[in-house]
Amino acid sequence: MSLFDAVFLSYDEPMGNSLHARLQRTLGGTVKRLHGVHGMRRAYRLCAEVVDREQFFLADGDFAIDNGFDASAVEPLGEGVSMRVWQAVNPVNALSYGYGGLKLIRRSALREMGEAVDVLAALPGRIEFAPQTAGITRFNQSPFHAWKAGFRECAMLARGSDYGMADDDARKRVEAWMTSHEGEFAAYAAAGAREGVTFAREAAHETKEFDQLNDPAWLRGRFTTAHGDHAVSG
Template identity: 30%
Template sequence: MKTGDLPIVFLSLDEPWADSFFADLQRHFPKALRVHGVRGLDACHKAAAKAAGTRWFVTVDCDTLVHPDFAEVDIPQEFLNDTCRIEWSSRNGVNGLSYGNGSLKCWPARLVERMRTHEAAPSGQRSIDHDIGKARGEIATGQRILLPGMHSTTHPAQTPFHAFRCGFREGARLALGGDVVRFGKGFSERLPSWHRQRVVAWSSLGRHAPNGIWVLYGARLGVLMAQLGDWDVTSINDYRWFNALWEDILAPRFAGRSAVCEMTGFRWDVERIEDETRGLAQRLQDELAFDVPEVEAAASRFIVGHLHENRSPSMMDILGVLFDKGRDLPRDPVRAEENFEIGVAYNLASSHNNLARMHHLGRSPAPDRTKALYHYERAVELEDRFAPWHLANYLSEMEPDTDPSRIAMLKDLARSRGFDPEPAGGQQG
């Protein structure tokens, strides 16, 4: 099936540029639909499923421009089931990143109907993302599949307010490591490496772009508040909360006459926003021991211009797990190993650990004890939280002459990284 065979639904809420972006989408996809003004990220996706009225449909965020070639993209049949959400990365026009933020997404309608995320999360559950693949309580079940190819560009900084809102939301979400977890002073060490790299990019790249400084300010403030603030982090999905924050605090605070937004007429003080953005970097260092480089406009333009499309190693690692364990996809050890090898090429700790597990437990098409040991040791060096425990078990089973003190040291290292399956009764990596 080709993407052009599916309904495409444009999602917008309050964005002053949304009409022009939807018109651009309709030029290339005349049958494109639109869901506008539905508050709540869970609710608007359910509205999109209803508008499409089909088993699968594609969503486009309102700050994303879709390339015409997207209509000819083939979707592998194996991923067209009721539990897999398929994604194609969008390139971020401010910081050059390409991953799930702003991505084009193909949804199974049944998954959307079942999920209870964001504002619809069950009582006692906190949801800051669609939680695909986590099955946290009754929030959602399903898997994210990132396919190669980049067929859109996202433009999150059309106005100062929307640039701030986007930066804050993504900074806070990434700073929580994919879960609603506050690490405090241990933030930099405990945050997954791929999240840490993205937090740095959101917090440092973009001074060259119109309104880019507002993305940096939002991202830095989002990280600080997510880790140290006494507030409900799910507010990042409450756009009325953002409106009040902007109108009551930020707009008056930064009001001035040195710059103006042509779209909204908002005027601000360039020097003040720059000074306070730099001050937030100092706070990140002082309060979280987290370094954010100050990348000036010329260097930012150069760096962003040289960031290229990639297949996210972390998403390839997740896909490897699905094929390895047969979750929502048929078990396929060959394809599992291929995907873990992509992560290994990027020195992704979890891929080293997962590949070691395949060889250790005999799940690889050609189990190799030497490879198991090598990948476990690399995963430990790269600070994977599970690898020390798994390496300890491997040495106990396969190399019984290993010094017991080394086994104990490895398990203590796993505990220090937050993984100890014994009290919990079987947590697995």
Template identity: 70%
Template sequence: MSDFDAVMLSYDEPIADRLHARLQRVLGTRVKRLHGVQGMRRAYRLAAEVTDSEQFLLADGDFVIATEFDLGSVAPLAEGVAMRVWRARNPLNGLIYGYGGLKLIRRSALRQLGDAVDVLAALPGRAEFVADVAGTTRINQSPYHAWKAGFRECAMLARGSEYGMDDGEATDRIKAWTDGAEGEYAEYATAGAREGIAFAAEAAHFPHLFDQLNDPAWLFSRFTAGHAEQAVAG
């Protein structure tokens, strides 16, 4: 039996119930769940309050854990490390990196979150990124969710990674998001990625606008303003 708790954070993902059940089955333990919490920073802070262990696994509501993931082999975080991130596959553009990946995180670090657009980049302590792939980030559960994934990620990449990613790597990832993709609702992810870059250029002169990337109501309004008819037709 692992000493780590596990928590899923979901908001409005259509298949989150199934992914939560899968997470419990693969990990072989109960996975606590926070659903529909308004405000990303608030949701992460609440996650720290529902766990009973100082270090715990944290999964998003669109994370499909790989069946071979072995909870028993997970080592505790080293001193000074606030979070470990396993990589995830993007089913639309083939990218494999930390975006949407499984995390092992310190409860005490979440209680001290600073200010950052990418909320977990504000943890006090070092982030550790490992090469192992823990699953798939199922961003394409609907046209809106695919669009939102591309929009938020490329807006943040275009703004400049808060994890210290070099410009060349960020450029390569943006290219993969914007070049087109294959799979269900792929066109929405591509459109969102291109629109996210445009948004980053607009917001560069008004940095506070980047906070809108963590506002679900604003994101949905932005999507429906440009894509509602296509989404319904599709």
């Protein structure tokens, strides 16, 4: 049994129910679910209000945890650390890094979170990046979801990582996203990556434009304008 609470944060992911059940089986006990909250910053902040413990696991609605992940072996966050992020395997380009990964996070840090496009980058305190992989980020559940993942991530990488990632590392990841060719809907992830880089260049002098990356309605509208309504669900 884990020492930590757990929250599954979902919005409109087609596989949300099954991935929530998988997370619950693997972690043991009850995994609370927060679903359909509009606004990413608001959704993350609300996670702090549904848990009873200061430190808790947080999984996005497209995260498929490795069945062998041992929650009982996880050490609590150290002094001054607000979040630990495990790596996740990207199903369309084989990258493994913190994108979409499982998190161990402090409730108090979420309550004190500042403002950033990459919302959790605005947590107070230090962020740890675990070298281990904890699962797969299954964002490629539909053409739209695959496109959205590539668009948001590459727009933020092209803008400049809020986590202080080296430019060369960011460039290599963008290139991998733009050439995605594995798994379902990889072509949409690649298209999203290319369009996200273009968006970042266009919005370089209008920083408020980047807030649109956290607006689900704006993202869906941008996708349908470029790819048509028929491609939203596949």
